[in-house]
Amino acid sequence: MEKMNQALEKMKMLVGMEVEEEDEEQTSGPSRDSSSFIDDFNRNCALSSKQSMLVFFHPIKFGVTFTFGNLLALGSTAFLIGPKRQVTMMLDPVRIYATALYLASIIIALFCAVYVHSKILTLFAVILEFGALFWYSLSYVPFARSMVSKIMVGCFDTEF
Structure with missing residues (x-):
């Protein structure tokens, strides 16, 4: 179920929707640092509805x-x-x-x-x-x- 939630979060980021921030205990660890860069990159590259139109x-x-x-x-x-x-x-x-x-x-x-x-x-x-x-x-x-x-x-x- 956790993987489904993560996949849903990534899909939301790809289409430019806002994603809820995760708890601090889940975000600790080295794997979060590498995915944090990708998440930030996807958030910054998403177009707003005005830009896409x-x-x-x-x-x-x-x-x-x-x-x-x-x-x-x-x-x-x-x-x-x-x-x-x-x-x-x-x-x-x-x-x-x-x-x-x-x-x-x-x-x-x-x-x-x-x-x-x-x-x-x-x-x-x-x-x-x-x-x-x-x-x-x-x-x-x-x-x-x-x-x-x-x-x-x-x-x-x-x-x-």
């Missing part, structure tokens, strides 16, 4: 940060495998259209957020960018795009 309250700010995050992710993979190999992999005939859609969605999102300053257009551009990122990521998994396509056709097929 940033995409709806401030879509322009979210769009810029999300897009720069995607650019940093592309740059980090180029750093890890080398820029030449990154570009070669991105321009591979299997994923050339996914790459073009992804890069175009990045440009559209930045354009809507920085130049147009439209909250609705930026929100739509971020949704497009997220979908393009998903499709681009699936291009690295063999047969993943065809599987997702078949699932979507199966789910939304209106013929009986």
